[in-house]
Amino acid sequence: MTQLPTTTRQIVLASRPTGWPTPEDFRLETVDLPELTDGQVLVRNTAMSVDPYMRGRMNDVKSYVPPFQLDQPLDGGAVGEVIASRGDIPVGTQVLHGLGWREHAVVPADKVSPIDTARVPDSAYLGVLGMPGLTAYAGLMAVADFHEGDAVFVSGAAGAVGSLVGQIARLSGASRVVGSAGSPAKVQRLLDLGFDAAFDYHDGSVTEQLKQAAPDGIDVYFDNVGGDHLEAAIARLNLHGRVAMCGAIAQYNATEPTPAPRNLALAIGKQLTLRGFLVGSYSHLADEFRSRMTDWVAAGLITVDETRREGLDAAPQAFIDLMRGANTGKMVVTL
Amino acid sequence: MTQLPTTTRQIVLASRPTGWPTPEDFRLETVDLPELTDGQVLVRNTAMSVDPYMRGRMNDVKSYVPPFQLDQPLDGGAVGEVIASRGDIPVGTQVLHGLGWREHAVVPADKVSPIDTARVPDSAYLGVLGMPGLTAYAGLMAVADFHEGDAVFVSGAAGAVGSLVGQIARLSGASRVVGSAGSPAKVQRLLDLGFDAAFDYHDGSVTEQLKQAAPDGIDVYFDNVGGDHLEAAIARLNLHGRVAMCGAIAQYNATEPTPAPRNLALAIGKQLTLRGFLVGSYSHLADEFRSRMTDWVAAGLITVDETRREGLDAAPQAFIDLMRGANTGKMVVTL
Numbered sequence: 001m002t003q004l005p006t007t008t009r010q011i012v013l014a015s016r017p018t019g020w021p022t023p024e025d026f027r028l029e030t031v032d033l034p035e036l037t038d039g040q041v042l043v044r045n046t047a048m049s050v051d052p053y054m055r056g057r058m059n060d061v062k063s064y065v066p067p068f069q070l071d072q073p074l075d076g077g078a079v080g081e082v083i084a085s086r087g088d089i090p091v092g093t094q095v096l097h098g099l100g101w102r103e104h105a106v107v108p109a110d111k112v113s114p115i116d117t118a119r120v121p122d123s124a125y126l127g128v129l130g131m132p133g134l135t136a137y138a139g140l141m142a143v144a145d146f147h148e149g150d151a152v153f154v155s156g157a158a159g160a161v162g163s164l165v166g167q168i169a170r171l172s173g174a175s176r177v178v179g180s181a182g183s184p185a186k187v188q189r190l191l192d193l194g195f196d197a198a199f200d201y202h203d204g205s206v207t208e209q210l211k212q213a214a215p216d217g218i219d220v221y222f223d224n225v226g227g228d229h230l231e232a233a234i235a236r237l238n239l240h241g242r243v244a245m246c247g248a249i250a251q252y253n254a255t256e257p258t259p260a261p262r263n264l265a266l267a268i269g270k271q272l273t274l275r276g277f278l279v280g281s282y283s284h285l286a287d288e289f290r291s292r293m294t295d296w297v298a299a300g301l302i303t304v305d306e307t308r309r310e311g312l313d314a315a316p317q318a319f320i321d322l323m324r325g326a327n328t329g330k331m332v333v334t335l
Numbered sequence: 336m337t338q339l340p341t342t343t344r345q346i347v348l349a350s351r352p353t354g355w356p357t358p359e360d361f362r363l364e365t366v367d368l369p370e371l372t373d374g375q376v377l378v379r380n381t382a383m384s385v386d387p388y389m390r391g392r393m394n395d396v397k398s399y400v401p402p403f404q405l406d407q408p409l410d411g412g413a414v415g416e417v418i419a420s421r422g423d424i425p426v427g428t429q430v431l432h433g434l435g436w437r438e439h440a441v442v443p444a445d446k447v448s449p450i451d452t453a454r455v456p457d458s459a460y461l462g463v464l465g466m467p468g469l470t471a472y473a474g475l476m477a478v479a480d481f482h483e484g485d486a487v488f489v490s491g492a493a494g495a496v497g498s499l500v501g502q503i504a505r506l507s508g509a510s511r512v513v514g515s516a517g518s519p520a521k522v523q524r525l526l527d528l529g530f531d532a533a534f535d536y537h538d539g540s541v542t543e544q545l546k547q548a549a550p551d552g553i554d555v556y557f558d559n560v561g562g563d564h565l566e567a568a569i570a571r572l573n574l575h576g577r578v579a580m581c582g583a584i585a586q587y588n589a590t591e592p593t594p595a596p597r598n599l600a601l602a603i604g605k606q607l608t609l610r611g612f613l614v615g616s617y618s619h620l621a622d623e624f625r626s627r628m629t630d631w632v633a634a635g636l637i638t639v640d641e642t643r644r645e646g647l648d649a650a651p652q653a654f655i656d657l658m659r660g661a662n663t664g665k666m667v668v669t670l
Contacts, residue, residue, distance in 0.1 A: 056604075226600050245603050260595030265561050267611035268580050269391075269398055274609040276602035 004042065004084055008033050009312055010073040010102035017058055021323065025058070026316035029073075034106055041095075041109050042084035045335045048100030048312075049077035049126040050319040051160075052247055074101035077131060079115065079122040080335075089114065096125045103312055103335055119298050127160050127330030128304050129293055131279055135246060136164035136222075137289045138282035141172075143244040143275050144220045148173035151214055153233055155179075155201075156224030158186035160305075160330035161246060163193060165222045167302050170194050178213045180206065180229065182325045189328055193303055206232040222246060231261035237272055245276040305329020339377065339419050343368050344647055345408040345437035352393055356658065360393070361651035364408075369441055376430075376444050377419035380670045383435030383647075384412035384461040385654040386495075387582055409436035412466060414450065414457040415670075424449065431460045438647055438670055454633050462495050462665030463639050464628055466614055470581060471499035471557075472624045473617035476507075478579040478610050479555045483508035486549055488568055490514075490536075491559030493521035495640075495665035496581060498528060500557045502637050505529050513548045515541065515564065517660045524663055528638055541567040557581060566596035572607055580611040640664020 007030050014027040036042055054076055057068045068074055078100030082093045087109025089095065095112040099105035115125045127133060139161075140146045152169040156162040157179025166177045179190045179198045190198035197213035210218075210232045219240075221233035224247040233243065267274065296302040307327035309318040315333045322331045342365050349362040371377055389411055392403045403409055413435030417428045422444025424430065430447040434440035450460045462468060474496075475481045487504040491497040492514025501512045514525045514533045525533035532548035545553075545567045554575075556568035559582040568578065602609065631637040642662035644653040650668045657666045 230599070245600075247603065260597045260599055262595045264565070264595055264599070265580075267609065268582065269613065270611060271613055271616060272611050274602065276605060276607050278604065278606055281606060 005044075005104055006033055007031060008102050008104035011312065011315055012071055012073050013058060013068045014071070016060060016070065017055075021055065021058065021316075021320050023316055023320070026074075026319075028313060033104060036084055036086045036106060039087045039109055040106055041082045041087050041089050041112060043078075043080040043095060043097060043099075043105045043107055043112065044083045045078045045080035045100065045103055045105060047079050047123040047126060047332050047334045048315065049130070050315065050322050050331050050333060051076060051131070052322065054319065055323060076100040077126050078105065079125050080105070082112070085109070094122055096130070101312075101315060119294065120304070123306060123308075123330075123332045123334070124297070124304055126332055127306060128164060128297060128302065129290060132160035132330060133164055133293055134282065134286055134289050135279040136161045136168055137293065138279060138285050139222055139244040139246050139277060140165050140168055140220070142282060142285060143277045144222060144242040145273075146172065146174075146220055149175050150219035151176040151178070151216065151238075152220045152222065153178045153180075153210065153214060153218045153236070154222040154224070155229040155233075156247065156325075157181050157190050157195065157198065158305075158328050159224060159325075160327075162222070162224050163190070163305050163329050164302070166190065166195050167193055169220075171296060171301055176214060176216075176218075178210070178218070180209070180225075186328055189305075193305075201229070207235055210236050217241075220244070231263055234261050234263050234266055234272065237270060239270055241270060241272045243272065243274040245274060307331050309333045311335065340379075340439055341368055342366060343437050343439035346647065346650055347406055347408050348393060348403045349406070351395060351405065352390075356390065356393065356651075356655050358651055358655070361409075361654075363648060368439060371419055371421045371441060374422045374444055375441055376417045376422050376424050376447060378413075378415040378430060378432060378434075378440045378442055378447065379418045380413045380415035380435065380438055380440060382414050382458040382461060382667050382669045383650065384465070385650065385657050385666050385668060386411060386466070387657065389654065390658060411435040412461050413437075413440065414460050415440070417447070420444070429457055431465065436647075436650060454629065455639075458641060458643075458665075458667045458669070459632070459639055461667055462641060463499060463632060463637065464625060467495035467665060468499055468628055469617065469621055469624050470614040471496045471503055472628065473614060473620050474557055474579040474581050474612060475500050475503055475555070477617060477620060478612045479557060479577040480608075481507065481509075481555055484510050485554035486511040486513070486551065486573075487555045487557065488513045488515075488545065488549060488553045488571070489557040489559070490564040490568075491582070491660075492516050492525050492530065492533065493640075493663050494559060494660075495662075497557070497559050498525070498640050498664050499637070501525065501530050502528055504555075506631065506636055511549060511551075511553075513545070513553070515544070515560075521663060524640075528640075536564070542570055545571050552576075555579070566598055569596050569598050569601055569607065572605060574605055576605060576607045578607065578609040580609060642666050644668045646670065 017025045089109045097107050097112040152174045154162045154165040158181040176196045179195045180201050187198045199209040217238040221243045223245045352360045424444045432442045432447040487509045489497045489500040493516040511531045514530045515536050522533045534544040541563050552573040556578045558580045
């Protein structure tokens, strides 16, 4: 039996960010690993996820997930290999679990899910086949009630969720797929992914650019941004249009309320539906999603986009850069 | 055969209001009545409706109903008696139709609906059994997906629609019914109608007053107002709460954008649904609605609230007063 580690490195929350997070809000620590007890496994993490929703957990407010605690390790999606086991998961199994932000994790065996890395790389389970993928799929199909022939607009379209929303819509018969993003390179990337039109929101009014990009209006808006994007979408939505409200990254780091859609009353005459959602409420779609997505990825119909950073030391900056939009596709930290 | 009238008096749109309408925006005219042609009936109107949605039709903008035309008669819901007929509706029939704002109307026979005035007065077909009633019923039941046990908040609750929303919710097993209105007398009226709590929005922050009135939160918000009421409701809605966006009277006469709900991003974590609607999309519920409502009214379970004005000359001021909230229940002009 190879020597098992007795310590691990982990990232703890050193202080709660006010507005934008900074490196000083994080601290790298080395801590002892406890002995395994019955029902636990030891996982050597190979990759961990940084996600926008983690920003909310850094505030000390009641929300849909409990806040991170000061001086305690952060957590989140991670994949790795079981290297010791006192549960019914054998050593050597590749697994997905919720204790990222550390190199080794002691996890109850019933909180890890074995993953199949034969057809797709392990990190795909943090992105296209994981929570961001299900978010895109459930948000488009169930929340926004997508139907073949719909014109779809997605904001934050170069991100982990947005790039999948556009690709799933295209594969599912959208009449037009439009995305917005934050740089010329991302706009080009969206066109490469098969979006019919894309624009950089820095280039002018979102309302005007969306009008150019979707001259016949839109039926579905997948909102990752909030603020001016939501206002522009409301103006552009056709009768009976639907909005899946997934994120409001424009507001995550704001210390004052951001602009609200001043034209929300248009929702009456247009009979729009705006629906906020959390992916956790759509786990009943997970099997259907994973089956379809695995086929799409294996057939090369969906492009797996990742931005990778290397090493636990790089994780805080990877998260900060994610909030600033430095990534294309899923931001992953390999360990 | 009694002498039939050869002329009628009608109200025309003299000018398009900027902001709040004034008496000068209307003009009373006497015009010749055309001879009936095949398939037409002549109706002596006995009552006509003034409704908030008419304000939108006074603007020259594309909307869900065409705008009123300058120097042309206004129109809207009316009830009356057929006094001449070249269609298959016999003389003497009591009917509901769409050519109000005049004393006599020439209407295609297939555009009038016979009404039963044995159990309810004719004007009820303009209110509790008419468009406002169906708006309340469909908005609560279908749009907001009301379920027994839900706590319901309705704004503009003393109006034609709002007073019915609260009463229908109460009859359908709401755990709590809260209304807001614009005067102490209206608040008292809501309590008399069986609302569990009611407040005057002039008395302070809507958010604070709603918190007092609904300490355990709300599940459904029926929005007749928009603006600060919608923001307050979003703050107070429970997980999976629903908003039926019916009207935004705060904005109808505004010449600048009114405040938008700055907290709309809360809809994500709370997984709220906001849905705008027009009653015209819910005509499939009309039979069910009319049957249930007739029973409720006949059994005295729903109070028919009307504010009446008398004579066509009074119609413009009745409309202006309606926009200012002078009415309790349905504003009706008897002719």
